[in-house]
Amino acid sequence: MSTKQLEKKEEKVEKRPSANSGAGSFSMPPVTIFENDDCVTVQADLPGVSKERVSLHCEQDTLTLEGELSVELNPGEETTALQAELRTPRFRRSFLIGNELDTQNIKAEMADGVLTIRIPKHPSARPHKIQIS
Amino acid sequence: MLTYFDTARGSLWRDFERFQKHLDLLTGKMSGSPLREMSPGGFPALNVTLSDQQVDVYLFAPGLDRETLDATLQDNLLTVSGERKLPLPDDVQVHRNERFQGRFRRVLSLPKDVTSEDIEANYRDGILHLKIPRQPKPQASRIKID
Numbered sequence: 001m002s003t004k005q006l007e008k009k010e011e012k013v014e015k016r017p018s019a020n021s022g023a024g025s026f027s028m029p030p031v032t033i034f035e036n037d038d039c040v041t042v043q044a045d046l047p048g049v050s051k052e053r054v055s056l057h058c059e060q061d062t063l064t065l066e067g068e069l070s071v072e073l074n075p076g077e078e079t080t081a082l083q084a085e086l087r088t089p090r091f092r093r094s095f096l097i098g099n100e101l102d103t104q105n106i107k108a109e110m111a112d113g114v115l116t117i118r119i120p121k122h123p124s125a126r127p128h129k130i131q132i133s
Numbered sequence: 134m135l136t137y138f139d140t141a142r143g144s145l146w147r148d149f150e151r152f153q154k155h156l157d158l159l160t161g162k163m164s165g166s167p168l169r170e171m172s173p174g175g176f177p178a179l180n181v182t183l184s185d186q187q188v189d190v191y192l193f194a195p196g197l198d199r200e201t202l203d204a205t206l207q208d209n210l211l212t213v214s215g216e217r218k219l220p221l222p223d224d225v226q227v228h229r230n231e232r233f234q235g236r237f238r239r240v241l242s243l244p245k246d247v248t249s250e251d252i253e254a255n256y257r258d259g260i261l262h263l264k265i266p267r268q269p270k271p272q273a274s275r276i277k278i279d
Contacts, residue, residue: 036224036226041225075182080179086193112256
């Protein structure tokens with residue numbers, strides 16, 4: 001499976017983005033995905049999610065990222081909401097990972113609410129010159 | 134929802150307006166976008182909560198270039214602007230690019246009793262949080278009746 005199929009397949013795997021906030025509803029963070037010869041990089045917008053509140057796990061061929069806001073979205077009793085464009089405190093998104101990606105060596109970092117995931121490719125999957133004798 | 138279209142009571146147009154207002158409330162559009170606002174694609178998302186003491190403004194904007202961040206309060210009009218460049222390395226193949234990049238500006242009308250003194254603002258974990266105090270309401274004075 002090529003990494004191009006990443007985007008087509010993920011639509012079937014991930015949950016539908018939710019419009020209202022209820023227990024167990026998530027919103028899908030927008031991502032940037034690009035690749036070069038060495039690895040595939042995924043960057044996701046997770047505003048208000050600190051490093052401790054991000055979870056990234058890989059199960060078989062599915063990579064799932066999840067995060068929870070550290071800011072209380074619902075106002076307390078003495079506050080009223082004038083505007084509430086972000087309503088769900090939880091983010092989640094899943095991706096199907098092709099065989100050529102080395103999921104054991106995924107590196108991830110979190111800075112300013114942006115999660116950057118680097119998935120290296122197996123050495124055999126990288127472009128390499130073939131010697132002709 | 135069908136109760137909105139009660140033509141027996143009055144003009145159908147008024148009912149449509151109420152229906153639209155209800156939809157706006159449901160989808161979170163509580164007030165129309167100010168004319169001066171430039172918020173393409175709805176970035177960044179804005180949450181505002183109000184208490185007697187202060188107004189809390191949250192802008193959900195990960196990965197901003199801090200030097201481009203600008204927030205000003207003129208009377209009760211709050212303007213926040215900034216830029217997110219999101220540079221991509223050369224010679225990569227891009228599969229998806231959903232994240233907003235470029236300049237944004239959001240404008241907000243706050244309650245008239247906000248004060249520009251002691252405003253706290255910080256940008257952490259991708260959230261710009263502004264805490265704007267409100268002038269305390271004068272105590273009601275009791276009137277003595279002879």
